Amino acid sequence: MNISTDPGSGFTHDVIVIGGGPAGMSAAMTAAEYGCKVALLDEQPRPGGQIYRNVTRAPAALRELLGPDYQRGSGLAERLQRSGVECHFDTTVWDVGQDLTVTAQCHGRSTQLRPRQLIAATGAMERPSPIPGWTLPGVLNAGAAQILLKSSGTVPSGATVLVGGGPLLLLVACQLLDAGARVAALVQTTPTSNLLRALPHLGRASLTPSYLAKGAGLLQKLKRAGVPFYRDAREIRIEGESGVSALTFRAGGTCVSIAADAVLLHHGVVPNTQLARLLRLEHRWDDTQLAWQPCVDAWFETSLPGLRIPGDGASIAGALAAEASGALAALGAAAAIGRVDCSTQEREARAWRKLLRKHSRVRRFLDELYRPPEWLVAPPDETIVCRCEEVDAGTIRHMAILGCQGPNQTKFFSRCGMGPCQGRQCAITVSQMLARAHFKSVQEVGSYRIRPPLKPIPLGSIAALASPSVSRSACKEEFE
């Protein structure tokens, strides 16, 4: 990484963007348009994030199969390439300081960058679905199956069962069908009563009809393909020894067992708040999206001045809304460092705000319609909640009885959340389980404290930091 520091100010860049998905690409390009010196860092080898993963390299037939919503990513990635943004891929950010110093590793070496403004477009991850058997090989998140399709053109082999609820579940089911997978069943866990919750928001949602039309199209396609549908399924168990063999559940008063080689889980997506938690930002528990959201203002600035979080990392709203919020965050950053004046900022923001409103209208309807069932955070005692340390639901409930008031105390006593994923897969479940056990709100119970490194890195990578000139020149070589 060839980085020069402005000797006067100590800054390496005006704006650094973490994450190369729709929010990050849009933020980086917008900031560059206003004359900022911008760097974009992403863990992956190419731009796109998860939604547009591998879009610059996917073969035409695959892009066709994945549809125009996916292909939109190629346009963004091409514009990014021409934008003058300094892009660093294969680069993992593993620490950010309160002064916004970013520590990142590329090719086994770490280096530090310091921007005036930092935009963290860290996106979303799938909500964990702690059900018995969910750690067995052959069980994946539905989004993971979609990533496999995007990045290597593969689909699960054998009988594939999709379990859960949400637009992505339907989309993945359709894409897998098109790609030749054997979709044995779609087991929806969405409670029937959600329909009543969602109905009052249908009017607003229908102001942006494209989303509803897409959903109806997906459902129709699955019905035409003859995929068996189950509704309001509960008491779900995934059976198997060293891999998946079957799925059992209750639906409509009857017990069902389906032979399966692959089980794909999905209960919506939630903001990935790992970096936000590392920086001890203010968060609020959103009771509609059932997720933590870092608190942000109209320019997506967080409780830490100079740090902005746009896109799904702030609140789930989808790829098109993320593009708009990324641009707004960039306008906020450019204004904060004097690259645009207030009136230009407001004028330029108008179109983006309109887009953001347009693509957010459907959200409340979808959030209510696909609200995960209550039982998802009340798993049977033997269900593993912390996949890394193999801590089960019974142990977490026992911790609550022992008097653990919050997730951090539970972590000290049970190791829950202490493994390599650093709580990414259990935090939200543990907070909700403890809240329930103590008759408190999730907000009161809080979440895990996160510490660096955000990802495991070799000691040698940290050691190289001690002599920045060495690490930088070495990194530069690897880039060239």
Add this chain to the structure above:
Amino acid sequence: MLDGDPLRVEAGQPLAAALMKAGLSVFRRTPVSGAPRAPFCMMGVCFECLVEIDGVPNQQSCMVEVREGMRVRVQDGARNLEATR
């Protein structure tokens, strides 16, 4: 190379995808109980697909692209500090 055996896969895809395609169903055994695990999220947040690549343990195989000459080993339980220098 997977655990010392040569393996031919298409370049330009995530290592985890290539290994799954090549028939690897168990990527590691957990350090706690020895339970079998395999890729789960494919986006770097679950840490289930950890493998040793070119002598460096605990690499997320879903975030690393296949390269010519890569030496991959599956991890059985906790990483072996002796063997990794």
